[in-house]
Amino acid sequence: MTQPSIVTIRTPCLLLDEGKMQRNIDRMAERARSLGVGLRPHLKTCKSIEIADRVVTRRKGPATVSTLAEAEEFAASGFNDLLYAVGIAPQKLDRVTAIRASGCDLAIILDSLEQAEAVAAASRASDDPIPVLIEIDSDGHRAGLRPDDAQLVGIGKALDQGGAKLRGVMTHAGGSYDAAGADRHAEWAERERDAAVAAAERLREAGLPCPVVSVGSTPTAMGARDLTGVTELRAGVYVFQDLVMAGIGVCTLDEIAISVLATVIGARPDRGQVFVDAGWMALSRDRGTRNQDVDQGYGLVCRVDGRPFDDLIIAGANQEHGVIEVRPGSDALMPDLPIGTRVRILPNHACATAAQHAEYRVLDGGTSVVETWPRFGGW
CATH class of the missing domain: 3.20.20.10 (Alanine racemase)
Structure with a gap:
């Protein structure tokens, strides 16, 4: 049976790279043992x-x-x-x-x-x-x-x-x-x-x-x-890591195990903006990197394979719209992101972003979804 791909599944949704997660888990377990x-x-x-x-x-x-x-x-x-x-x-x-x-x-x-x-x-x-x-x-x-x-x-x-x-x-x-x-x-x-x-x-x-x-x-x-x-x-x-942890040197960007998959739904080239279907309802309103050396907006934008674009962030977020812009002060250029393009967004705060979703779409390390794991909330 053909595995579903993140190129075709519904967006926005929460992706989990199981391999990265397991390495994070193993790293902390070893820390406790060593101490x-x-x-x-x-x-x-x-x-x-x-x-x-x-x-x-x-x-x-x-x-x-x-x-x-x-x-x-x-x-x-x-x-x-x-x-x-x-x-x-x-x-x-x-x-x-x-x-x-x-x-x-x-x-x-x-x-x-x-x-x-x-x-x-x-x-x-x-x-x-x-x-x-x-x-x-x-x-x-x-x-x-x-x-x-x-x-x-x-x-x-x-x-x-x-x-x-x-x-x-x-x-x-x-x-x-x-x-x-x-x-x-x-x-x-x-x-x-x-x-x-x-x-x-x-x-x-x-x-x-x-x-x-x-x-x-x-x-x-x-x-x-x-x-x-x-x-x-x-x-x-x-377990997941996030941009706040990366910003204070606890992890690298490549160790962040979750991301939000989004689809490009429009653009305003005159304003240097591209719009995606992941707003704060998918990303959360958390702005935990605001006071760090690098402000990641509402999240760092990556290619569909998980590689970050240069200085591309979610600069603004409405309920169901995310606004992609080049980070202020950067010399990077807005990449070509036609309508329908898939991007992945690394979260500021893993707990807050995960809380916006009912399930994890689990990746095999590439772009195939191998499992779907439910997530619960409430108090």
Whole structure:
């Protein structure tokens, strides 16, 4: 049977180069092994059972999720060691206990006494000690407690003595996404390690258990040089990589495994513009490269075989129209792109772009589609 080609399938659609993805997966797994820690991959980027089976070393886990919908989907498929790495709302605890009752060891995170008391109460009501990691702020970027916060031990006691299970601490240095280069990423990784290990030591000194010390982001996981005191790494976007990661030196353009296939639908030569049928509904509104040295607009335009054109970007995006232009300040020329031409667009943010699509069209490394893998969303 003839395999469908990306020259003929409907557009816009999400393409996945399985070979590139697998090399990215293998690279991170080797990083964790070399650092002597476990790897708890974040599945929020892929939201796909087929991909999760390639990312996680065994179907049971461990893995990280960002929504309870993800936890429910993966638990239903046999993944039974999950961390829901978003601060818990008390109203969601019924879903947490239901997922745990299905046989999945789902752990949650929090950073306040109010949350801890709610989790302890839910643990007593369900006769199931819900495992919890206390979120630590290692960079001032978002949520969490500073390692020396006076509330830390009190929260630990409220969990450990209230009926829940204090499993450890976790942190995520989201600020590392604004740092470029291996040395800077190593510095951010050390900040993560220092904060998490210091918090763990405080809990242990207070007589509380802290078996898990969890850190990670893709930049810090790739930049870390010493993870003494850490038990596991978490990272997610490395599976696909994207233009933001390329812009800070985490990957090369050739290591980006997903792209959006689009078709040329018009042009305004007088304005130096070509239009494609992939707008922000297909690409997302993410402009994560705006403040980097190279602004990639809404995505970098490539030939149908995946090779980038010189300085050709999606400069503007309406709902269903993408506007191709030569990057401002470049000497490159607009290539000949007649109506009907297929192009591929590399994403700024793999998570955001993938979220616009219901499936992956999987490539064999060339231009033939060998499989279609479903993708889910929701919260």
